[in-house]
Every structure is written in structure tokens, then in C-alpha cells.
Amino acid sequence: MPTSRWLPYLLIAPASVFLAVFFAVPLVQTIVLSFDGGSAGIWGNYQRMLGDLNFNVSLRNTFMLVLTVVPLQMMLAIGMGLMLQKMQRGRDVVLWIWTIPLGVSDLAAGLVWLAILQNTGYLNTFLFHLGVIDGPTAWLNSETPVTLFIAVAVAEIWRSTAVVLVIIVAGLQLIPKEFGEAAEIFGASPWQKLTRVTLPMLKPSLQSALILRTVLAFEVFAAVYAIGGRNIPVLVGEAYVWQRDNQNYSVAAAYAVLIMVISLAATAVYLRLLREKPEARA
Amino acid sequence: MTQRATGSFKGWLYGSGVMLLCVWVLLPIGLIGLGAFGGRPAVYQWPKTLMPASLSLDQLAVFLKIEGVWNAALNSVLAASMTMVMALLLGAPAGYALARFSFKGATAFRLMILLTRAFPLAILALPLTVLFIRAGLYDTAFGVSLVHTALALPFAAMITASLFAGIPRELEEAAWVFGCTRWQAFVKVVLPLALPGMAAAAIFAFVISWNEVFAASVLTVQQRTLTAYLLTVLSESPLHYRFAGGFILIVPSVVFIFAVRRYLFALWGVTSR
Amino acid sequence: MAAITIEGVSKRFGATMALEQLDLKVADGEFVALLGPSGCGKTTLLRIIAGLETRSSGRVLIGDRDVSDLPPAERGLAMVFQNYAVFPHLTVFENVAFGLRMQKRDEATIRRQVNRAADLLQIGPYLDRYPAKLSGGQRQRVAVARALAVEPAVLLMDEPLSNLDALLRLEMRAELKSVLKEAGTTTLYVTHDQTEAMGLADRIAVMHKGVIEQIDTPTRIYSIPSSTFVGGFVGSPPMNFLTLEAKNGVLACEGFSMPLAHDGPVLLGFRGEDVRLVDASQGLAFAVRVVEPMGSHLLLTGQVGGERIRVVAAPQAEIASGMTLGLQLDAARVVVMDTQTGKAL
Numbered sequence: 001m002p003t004s005r006w007l008p009y010l011l012i013a014p015a016s017v018f019l020a021v022f023f024a025v026p027l028v029q030t031i032v033l034s035f036d037g038g039s040a041g042i043w044g045n046y047q048r049m050l051g052d053l054n055f056n057v058s059l060r061n062t063f064m065l066v067l068t069v070v071p072l073q074m075m076l077a078i079g080m081g082l083m084l085q086k087m088q089r090g091r092d093v094v095l096w097i098w099t100i101p102l103g104v105s106d107l108a109a110g111l112v113w114l115a116i117l118q119n120t121g122y123l124n125t126f127l128f129h130l131g132v133i134d135g136p137t138a139w140l141n142s143e144t145p146v147t148l149f150i151a152v153a154v155a156e157i158w159r160s161t162a163v164v165l166v167i168i169v170a171g172l173q174l175i176p177k178e179f180g181e182a183a184e185i186f187g188a189s190p191w192q193k194l195t196r197v198t199l200p201m202l203k204p205s206l207q208s209a210l211i212l213r214t215v216l217a218f219e220v221f222a223a224v225y226a227i228g229g230r231n232i233p234v235l236v237g238e239a240y241v242w243q244r245d246n247q248n249y250s251v252a253a254a255y256a257v258l259i260m261v262i263s264l265a266a267t268a269v270y271l272r273l274l275r276e277k278p279e280a281r282a
Numbered sequence: 283m284t285q286r287a288t289g290s291f292k293g294w295l296y297g298s299g300v301m302l303l304c305v306w307v308l309l310p311i312g313l314i315g316l317g318a319f320g321g322r323p324a325v326y327q328w329p330k331t332l333m334p335a336s337l338s339l340d341q342l343a344v345f346l347k348i349e350g351v352w353n354a355a356l357n358s359v360l361a362a363s364m365t366m367v368m369a370l371l372l373g374a375p376a377g378y379a380l381a382r383f384s385f386k387g388a389t390a391f392r393l394m395i396l397l398t399r400a401f402p403l404a405i406l407a408l409p410l411t412v413l414f415i416r417a418g419l420y421d422t423a424f425g426v427s428l429v430h431t432a433l434a435l436p437f438a439a440m441i442t443a444s445l446f447a448g449i450p451r452e453l454e455e456a457a458w459v460f461g462c463t464r465w466q467a468f469v470k471v472v473l474p475l476a477l478p479g480m481a482a483a484a485i486f487a488f489v490i491s492w493n494e495v496f497a498a499s500v501l502t503v504q505q506r507t508l509t510a511y512l513l514t515v516l517s518e519s520p521l522h523y524r525f526a527g528g529f530i531l532i533v534p535s536v537v538f539i540f541a542v543r544r545y546l547f548a549l550w551g552v553t554s555r
Numbered sequence: 556m557a558a559i560t561i562e563g564v565s566k567r568f569g570a571t572m573a574l575e576q577l578d579l580k581v582a583d584g585e586f587v588a589l590l591g592p593s594g595c596g597k598t599t600l601l602r603i604i605a606g607l608e609t610r611s612s613g614r615v616l617i618g619d620r621d622v623s624d625l626p627p628a629e630r631g632l633a634m635v636f637q638n639y640a641v642f643p644h645l646t647v648f649e650n651v652a653f654g655l656r657m658q659k660r661d662e663a664t665i666r667r668q669v670n671r672a673a674d675l676l677q678i679g680p681y682l683d684r685y686p687a688k689l690s691g692g693q694r695q696r697v698a699v700a701r702a703l704a705v706e707p708a709v710l711l712m713d714e715p716l717s718n719l720d721a722l723l724r725l726e727m728r729a730e731l732k733s734v735l736k737e738a739g740t741t742t743l744y745v746t747h748d749q750t751e752a753m754g755l756a757d758r759i760a761v762m763h764k765g766v767i768e769q770i771d772t773p774t775r776i777y778s779i780p781s782s783t784f785v786g787g788f789v790g791s792p793p794m795n796f797l798t799l800e801a802k803n804g805v806l807a808c809e810g811f812s813m814p815l816a817h818d819g820p821v822l823l824g825f826r827g828e829d830v831r832l833v834d835a836s837q838g839l840a841f842a843v844r845v846v847e848p849m850g851s852h853l854l855l856t857g858q859v860g861g862e863r864i865r866v867v868a869a870p871q872a873e874i875a876s877g878m879t880l881g882l883q884l885d886a887a888r889v890v891v892m893d894t895q896t897g898k899a900l
Contacts, residue, residue, distance in 0.1 A: 014372045107509055107528070212399060
């Protein structure tokens with residue numbers, strides 16, 4: 001059917017315009033705003049950001065969370081994906097159960113683990129019955145920063161592993177099973193099969209998952225607030241505080257730009273590290 | 283040890299690993315449910331029992347009656363519904379274009395979609411505050427839904443693209459041969475087949491909006507969505523209210539994800555069995 | 556090199572028996588083809604031998620070793636897959652070397668074995684390339700080289716040529732035959748293409764519905780099929796079967812007679828190229844329906860007494876649809892089958 005050459009462009013136009021308005025425009029605005037230091041000059045906001053009491057802490061916390069959560073999640077998701085591959089009956093049910101957290105908000109995840117970990121919570125009850133502790137113990141206040149951190153990490157892992165899992169499972173399904181069989185026939189142990197055949201062929205999915213998950217991880221916010229309040233400053237949290245409490249949009253913008261730059265850098269690193277030679281593609 | 287014996291040990295290990303992971307996912311949800319239904323006394327009960335002493339819907343109802351909660355929930359529903367509609371209206375045509383035509387803009391468009399997924403989009407809500415204030419969109423469910431649509435749009439486009447790609451082109455061509463215009467063929471042939479998938483995309487957009495925290499918190503003051511409300515009262519409210527709030531947040535999302543489980547893979551733009 | 560022995564192997568899928576208590580012996584160095592239509596169980600049997608599928612009963616022995624419960628990696632086999640399964644992320648060299656690396660052989664051995672296999676399969680020039688840059692035929696060679704490089708006790712092949720186009724298939728078949736003969740490896744080859752089986756194998760095992768109907772040399776399978784299925788599956792055109800009545804120890808029809816111990820209705824099997832075309836009055840009346848000029852011969856499809864028969868005629872013969880010819884059968888080339896079982900008498 002002869003169609004206007006413009007039809008496809010017409011069809012993507014609304015979406016493109018919308019994304020341009022709500023993505024490109026604010027992006028430019030944020031950058032511009034962050035450099036609008038008023039009397040302090042272009043770098044004014046950045047200086048205030050860097051000089052802020054919480055800056056170093058929030059930067060360190062955010063990075064530590066990302067560096068803890070993302071690798072653990074990737075390994076967990078790969079493990080779960082491989083388990084699913086072996087499953088015959090019940091695979092669909094297990095897959096559904098394991099992807100339930102996709103529907104959970106990061107705020108809700110934080111609240112869930114708060115319920116478990118707070119003083120009179122279920123974890124303590126469990127430990128009490130085991131005889132490990134004598135009574136309600138506090139894990140989540142400012143005096144126990146380590147356990148607080150672990151709690152947030154656990155909540156994040158609990159919630160967002162499902163995201164990585166879906167990408168990994170889809171990637172695993174794309175690998176024809178003959179490759180694994182050939183590896184087995186030619187003598188590969190399960191570990192060799194994983195490292196020499198499965199993971200290399202999973203590279204595109206790994207790359208996708210890592211980029212997506214890392215960028216999202218740098219935005220960690222609601223889970224931290226739910227569990228630790230302001231005891232664990234993180235980058236997005238600080239941006240939020242500057243915007244809402246201090247009513248200083250410019251410094252908040254500076255934080256936003258910082259987060260974006262970090263995300264872009266991480267993406268670039270992944271693209272480089274996990275690059276596949278074009279001729280090595282299936 | 284014969285291979286059979288090691289095989290069954292490995293099998294047992296594998297099975298219990300799977301079970302453990304399932305419990306790991308389900309137990310916390312169950313626990314917060316207990317927390318929500320148990321109410322104040324259950325929260326401070328020590329040590330906790332598996333079935334809290336007082337379990338009733340009353341506590342949940344009390345929570346809902348708190349000033350602001352019901353409104354917040356309504357705002358969330360409103361914003362999510364608007365997001366759902368807009369994401370689909372904008373995303374489906376784009377999905378159709380990607381599936382049916384190969385055109386020069388396609389790779390650029392796909393790239394843009396990819397970028398928006400891998401980008402800290404919520405952060406862009408900050409400068410939008412100013413824009414919204416000027417446009418009168420600040421502190422409205424509609425304003426929030428606009429940002430949420432930007433979040434959900436890529437997914438809507440991806441899933442509709444793979445949906446339409448899965449419907450054989452020949453069906454439309456047959457409709458054309460027998461007299462339909464392009465639009466008629468789409469409505470009569472493609473749409474009915476694509477309906478379940480589009481419903482899934484709509485639900486996913488709804489869930490994305492329902493769950494989103496940051497943008498909603500930044501862009502609302504009085505007309506807060508549930509997530510924004512919970513975030514702001516987090517530090518001040520008693521524990522059982524937080525749990526009730528968390529529970530109300532989770533339940534619809536989990537139910538919805540159950541509804542779209544078959545399309546989970548298409549949502550991320552990957553094909554799968 | 557080792558022999559393969561299958562004892563009483565069966566496979567059940569739910570309520571269906573995919574394989575029924577099979578016994579098979581492949582001698583050391585022999586090339587046996589498993590031939591049959593899709594669904595007959597040949598691939599299932601191969602995969603059970605490879606260890607890629609479990610069996611419901613029976614044993615698999617390679618040489619003297621009972622490998623029935625061992626994982627694929629420990630069976631000492633090599634396999635060539637239908638879709639090649641050549642790893643896209645490794646160079647051709649690394650692909651061919653894969654099995655050797657898993658065996659932890661030293662670099663010098665690996666290089667030597669890989670080069671030998673590469674020379675055999677003529678892929679020496681491609682060793683540094685990635686599979687994505689190779690054609691299907693070349694990738695197939697890589698898969699075969701990979702299998703030969705490990706000098707396996709047993710080589711399994713699962714329809715390796717079915718994804719190649721017709722001309723390439725012909726070439727690869729000849730090459731495979733000479734390469735494998737030189738290597739002397741015990742080979743089990745699965746195919747649904749009877750010309751492939753005929754061309755390559757020392758013996759063919761014809762399978763049907765999970766059972767081995769006949770296992771014999773190609774010529775004997777062709778000329779002396781043990782059942783109507785084998786006769787109909789092997790050979791193009793398939794063997795013809797006429798229902799005739801044997802009386803008083805003699806089986807006769809127009810222009811033909813032979814002694815037969817069995818009385819009553821039988822199926823007389825004969826091939827389309829084993830008949831003489833004579834005048835209609837001197838042989839079986841054959842009503843020609845369709846004449847297809849195949850270049851090297853004429854394929855005539857028609858009827859004898861209501862049953863469909865296919866006959867081969869000389870390419871220049873002047874035969875047209877609607878003519879009635881006479882068929883004279885050759886007693887030395889016919890087979891007689893039981894009408895109930897379809898098996899040879």
C-alpha cells in the first residue's frame with residue numbers, strides 16, 4: 001500500500017516532541033541553572049555544594065552503596081537466571097515470584113525492611129528466639145552506621161534484583177542451547193561452561209543490565225530515607241533537601257548535574273569494558 | 283559416590299536454593315502485610331509472634347481515614363491513570379512506526395529511548411519545578427503525570443513495538459486487499475490482537491507512576507501523591523502508619539505486575555519465548 | 556577409537572514411547588547412519604548416547620566403558636550439531652582448540668592438533684577469523700574440525716549437512732566421507748536424507764516410530780528391504796507394492812511368476828527401475844497418469860489395478876499421459892511382504 005513517506009515520522013513525532021520537551025529542555029535548564037551562581041559566579045553553586053557539610057559523606061555513601069549493591073545484584077541475578085534455565089516444571093511460577101519486586105516502589109521496599117529490622121521487628125524476634133540477643137536491639141540508628149548501611153543495601157538488593165533478572169533471563173533465552181551442549185560434549189565443567197561460553201555470549205545483556213542498574217543505583221533515595229532517615233546522606237537526598245528545605249534550586253541543580261555526569265561516566269566505562277568486537281557477534 | 287547419589291544431593295541443594303530465594307522475595311511482603319493489619323499494638327509487641335495478637339482491617343481503615351492519606355491515594359490514582367493514558371497515546375503510534383517501517387529516524391529514535399531509560403530522569407524534575415510554577419502546573423496531579431509519562435513512554439513504545447512486530451504484516455495486507463484503509467485495517471485487525479499487550483503496557487505505566495517517589499515529592503505540596511505523602515511524613519509518623527502506608531503502596535503494584543507477567547520481557551525491549 | 560554398544564535403551568516421554576528397547580552395535584571404526592523420518596527417534600537416540608538426554612532404561616557402552624550415567628563431558632565423545640554451534644565469540648582457532656583446552660593439553664599439542672584438523676578440513680587460512688565472517692559451509696567445516704581435533708573415541712553427527720544448500724551438501728558429503736575414512740573414527744550419523752545415508756554409511760539403521768526396522772549395508776537396504784516402510788523410505792522413487800494373491804505355492808501376475816511358500820494375499824515389492832516396459836498385453840497393465848521429465852530419466856506415475864505405481868523410463872522414451880503400458884517384473888529383484896505386518900516373508 002503506497003504510504004506517505006512521512007507517515008512513520010508523523011507517528012513518532014508526538015513521542016519525540018514530548019521527550020524533547022520533558023527531557024532535553026529540563027536537561028539544558030538544569031545545566032544552565034547549576035551555573036547560575038548569582039553573585040558567586042558560575043562556579044558558585046558547585047562551590048557551595050562541595051563545601052556543604054554533607055557533601056563528602058553523601059558522595060561516599062552513594063558510591064559505597066552502588067559499589068556494594070550492583071555487583072552483588074549482578075551475581076545474584078545471573079545465579080537466579082541460570083537456576084531458571086535448569087527448571088522444567090514450575091518455572092513460570094518461580095519466575096513470577098522472583099519478579100514480584102518489579103512492582104515494588106523503592107520507598108515501599110525501604111518500609112518493608114524497616115518493618116523487619118526495627119527494634120521490635122521480626123529479625124530481632126528471630127534472633128531472640130535463637131538466643132543470640134536478649135531483647136529489642138537497635139540496628140537502625142545513628143550509632144550503628146554499619147548495620148544501617150547493610151540494611152539499606154539489603155533493601156535495595158531485595159527490590160531491584162528483579163530488574164536485572166528480567167534482562168539476564170531474556171539474554172539467556174537468546175543463547176541457543178546447542179552452545180552449552182557443545183561445550184559439555186567437548187569436556188567443559190559447569191564452571192568452564194559458565195565462564196567460557198555462557199557469560200561471553202551474555203555480554204550484550206550484561207552490558208544493558210549494568211548500565212541501567214548502575215544509573216538507577218546512583219539515584220538511590222527513598223529506601224535510604226525510609227530506613228535511615230537523614231542518618232545516611234546520599235546525593236539525591238541532598239539535592240532534595242536543597243530544593244525543598246533550603247529552597248535553593250541552583251545548588252540542587254548542581255547536585256543533579258553531578259549525578260548525571262557520574263552516570264554518563266559509568267555508562268561510558270561499561271560501554272568500553274564490555275565492548276564486543278563487531279565480528280565476534282553471533 | 284555414584285553419579286545418581288551426587289545428582290540427588292545437587293538436586294536437593296538446587297531445590298532448596300530456589301525455595302530460599304522464593305521465601306526471600308515473599309516473606310518481607312507478607313511481613314509488612316502483617317505489620318499493616320496488626321496496627322499499633324502489633325508493631326510494639328515483643329517478641330513478635332507469627333500471627334499478631336490483634337489482626338484486623340480496622341487498623342488499615344484508621345490509617346486511611348487519617349487526613350491526607352485518602353487524598354494522597356486518590357492523587358496517586360489520578361496521576362497514574364493520566365500517565366497510563368498519555369504514555370499509551372504517545373507510545374503506541376511510535377511503537378507501530380518502529381515495528382512496521384524501516385526509516386532513517388528509527389535508529390535515532392531508538393537511541394533516544396535508550397538514553398531516557400539509562401538516564402537519571404527523575405532528577406530533571408528539579409528544574410521543571412520552576413517551569414511548572416509558571417505554567418500553573420505545579421502541585422497538580424497532571425503536572426506529576428507529565429513527568430511520569432516521560433518515564434513510562436519509552437517502555438510503552440518498546441512493548442507496543444514488539445507487540446506489533448509480533449502480528450504478521452500479512453494480516454494487515456489482507457485487510458487492505460479486501461478494501462480497508464490503513465486506519466481501518468489497524469483498528470479492525472491489529473488492535474484487537476494487540477489489546478492484551480497494550481493493556482499490559484498501560485498497567486506497567488500505571489505502576490511506574492504509582493511507585494515513583496522523587497519527582498512526585500518535588501512537584502507537589504498540597505496535592506501530594508501517596509509516595510510523596512509518605513516520604514514527607516516519614517520521620518514524624520508512628521511506625522504502624524508507615525507500615526500501613528507501605529502496604530498500600532505495594533499491594534496494587536504487585537497485583538498489577540501479576541497481570542502483566544506474560545509481557546515482562548517485551549517491556550524491556552527484548553524478545554523471549 | 557572405540558565401538559558403541561546400545562543395550563535395551565528405551566525412552567519414554569510422558570505416555571509415549573519415543574524409543575522402544577533398542578539394541579545396536581557400531582563396530583570400532585565403522586560409520587553407521589541412523590536414517591528415518593522426523594519423529595522416528597533417531598535424534599533422541601543420538602542425544603542419549605551423547606548424554607544430553609536421559610534414558611528410561613538400558614545401557615550405553617563406549618568401548619568397554621559403561622557411560623550410561625556419566626555426564627557428556629566424561630564420555631570421550633565429540634559431536635557435530637545441526638546448527639554447527641560454533642562459538643561466535645572465539646576465533647576459528649580457539650573454536651577448534653576448545654575441546655583440547657578443556658582437556659588441559661599443552662600449547663604445542665593444541666597447536667599441532669588444531670593445524671592438523673584445519674588442514675584436513677581446509678580451513679587453515681581462516682584460523683584467525685571470527686565465525687561471523689564465514690559462510691555456512693565454512694562454519695560447518697569448523698564444527699567438524701573441532702570434533703576431529705580431539706581425536707575422539709566416537710564421533711556423533713546430528714544432521715550436519717541439512718542447513719546447507721543442495722550443491723554444497725553434495726560437495727561436503729564427499730569431503731566428509733574421505734576425511735572420516737582417513738581418520739578412521741567410529742561415527743554415528745543421524746539424517747532424514749536417504750541419499751546422504753546411502754552415500755556415506757558402511758551400514759544404515761533405518762528407524763521408524765522408535766524402532767530400528769533394519770540395519771544393513773546400503774545396497775542390501777536398497778535391494779532387500781525388510782519391510783514396506785524401509786522399501787518405501789529408501790530410494791527415489793520409493794518402492795512400489797502390489798497386493799497379489801499367491802496360490803498353490805506360486806505368486807503370479809501378467810508376465811511374471813515365482814514360487815512362494817506362503818499362500819494367500821501378499822505385497823509384492825519392486826522398484827521403478829527394475830521393470831521392463833513392454834506392450835500392454837504382455838505384462839501388468841499400467842495406466843500412465845503423469846509423466847515427469849527428470850533429465851536423466853522419465854518418472855511415470857500411474858495405476859496398476861487401482862494401486863499407485865511409479866516407474867522409471869528412458870529419458871527419450873515417447874510416453875504420454877493416458878497411455879497404457881505393460882510392466883514386466885524381474886523375479887531376481889522383487890521382495891515379498893506380509894500384508895498384515897508389512898514385513899518381509
